[in-house]
Amino acid sequence: MVEHTPGRPLAAGRGSRNEATRRHNLSTLLSLVHHRQGVSRADLTRATGLNRSTIGVLVADLVAGGLVRETAPATGAVGRPSPIVVPDPDVVTIAINPDVDAIVVGIVGMGGVVHARERVPMANLPTVEQMVDVVRVHSADMLDGTPWRAVGAGVAIPGLVRVRAGEVARAPHLLWRDEPIAEPLRRALGVPVAVDNDANAGLVAESLFGAGRGRSNLVYLNGSVSGIGGSVLNDGAVLRGSDGFAGELGHTLARSDGEQCHCGRTGCLETEVNLQRLERAAGAAGIDHADVEGSLSRSESAVLGAELDHQVDTLARAMASFVSVFNPEVIVLGGFLSALHALRGDRLAAALEDLAFAPLADNLDVVRAELGDELLMVGAAEIAFGDLLADPLGTG
Numbered sequence: 001m002v003e004h005t006p007g008r009p010l011a012a013g014r015g016s017r018n019e020a021t022r023r024h025n026l027s028t029l030l031s032l033v034h035h036r037q038g039v040s041r042a043d044l045t046r047a048t049g050l051n052r053s054t055i056g057v058l059v060a061d062l063v064a065g066g067l068v069r070e071t072a073p074a075t076g077a078v079g080r081p082s083p084i085v086v087p088d089p090d091v092v093t094i095a096i097n098p099d100v101d102a103i104v105v106g107i108v109g110m111g112g113v114v115h116a117r118e119r120v121p122m123a124n125l126p127t128v129e130q131m132v133d134v135v136r137v138h139s140a141d142m143l144d145g146t147p148w149r150a151v152g153a154g155v156a157i158p159g160l161v162r163v164r165a166g167e168v169a170r171a172p173h174l175l176w177r178d179e180p181i182a183e184p185l186r187r188a189l190g191v192p193v194a195v196d197n198d199a200n201a202g203l204v205a206e207s208l209f210g211a212g213r214g215r216s217n218l219v220y221l222n223g224s225v226s227g228i229g230g231s232v233l234n235d236g237a238v239l240r241g242s243d244g245f246a247g248e249l250g251h252t253l254a255r256s257d258g259e260q261c262h263c264g265r266t267g268c269l270e271t272e273v274n275l276q277r278l279e280r281a282a283g284a285a286g287i288d289h290a291d292v293e294g295s296l297s298r299s300e301s302a303v304l305g306a307e308l309d310h311q312v313d314t315l316a317r318a319m320a321s322f323v324s325v326f327n328p329e330v331i332v333l334g335g336f337l338s339a340l341h342a343l344r345g346d347r348l349a350a351a352l353e354d355l356a357f358a359p360l361a362d363n364l365d366v367v368r369a370e371l372g373d374e375l376l377m378v379g380a381a382e383i384a385f386g387d388l389l390a391d392p393l394g395t396g
């Protein structure tokens with residue numbers, strides 16, 4: 001069971017061993033309360049192996065720190081009632097997702113609760129400066145007059161991100177290259193800022209609060225008008241690779257004689273399994289981006305039907321390779337890939353069964369993403385909560 005407990009290794013030479021242990025335990029407890037959206041004291045005791053009085057002291061510390069609250073137990077419970085520890089609803093992060101035609105800004109609490117979300121349309125491709133301005137103005141408006149306390153901000157970027165440096169290496173659709181992101185936002189917002197790739201953010205959100213809940217080994221594929229984002233959860237940790245760019249599954253090679261991809265190569269998965277190609281096949285009827293599945297299911301075009309079959313077969317071939325490489329418990333499909341799954345689920349399953357290396361695919365689930373419009377807000381928030389969860393009371 002994945003909990004993404006970010007408890008750091010107990011570093012020598014940083015405070016006493018007791019302080020390090022306390023920090024680790026606080027981190028474990030707050031992560032459990034956050035990811036399970038509330039836990040009874042009894043379940044905290046069971047999940048951590050700590051004794052009841054230690055849990056009582058740690059929970060009291062988190063209450064005093066304004067991070068959790070205790071509520072009365074549900075009546076009618078069997079045995080001795082145990083108070084429920086829930087995230088403090090006033091602790092929030094500012095969630096940010098820049099895209100080609102809009103900046104999406106949200107206020108997200110612990111437990112994956114989206115309090116507010118605003119899509120700010122942009123007339124042109126936004127620059128980093130414009131994004132910072134939009135986020136500063138709109139997040140201030142959203143927080144004004146509320147009890148919410150922003151503890152950080154998280155940015156989900158459609159592109160390659162140097163996570164530690166808080167920089168975009170390359171975001172081809174935004175035309176951003178080697179752009180610092182965390183530092184200008186930190187100056188504008190006055191809170192710590194964390195940055196990651198949007199597919200990594202989506203993966204973490206789905207694995208904690210969506211279709212991959214409770215799974216530790218997960219392949220996530222999200223199809224949008226910008227291409228296919230991919231990310232891999234391996235034993236509960238996002239697969240990073242040597243530069244932090246691992247999981248670019250949309251740019252695995254699907255066919256050598258395919259179309260040219262914006263990455264400069266030919267025949268990437270995302271040029272073969274592609275929303276614009278479906279649109280071309282749909283002809284004049286087009287595809288409503290807000291309801292891809294509905295548009296596709298209403299069409300009776302034989303050309304579109306053949307293109308759907310072709311894309312499902314190509315997707316199945318790629319997924320068979322991912323099964324061999326990553327041995328996932330579950331593959332989560334989001335965006336228009338979720339529509340392909342809905343419309344051609346049997347064909348996809350049959351092709352995958354045919355192509356995948358059997359022992360690795362025997363217990364594989366292929367499921368649709370669940371978080372919809374809130375996905376990247378929850379994912380960006382999760383990036384932002386990282387520091388708080390690692391050291392809840394700032395004792396590190």
Ligand SMILES: [Zn+2]
Binds near residue numbers: 265
């Ligand atoms: Zn490519």
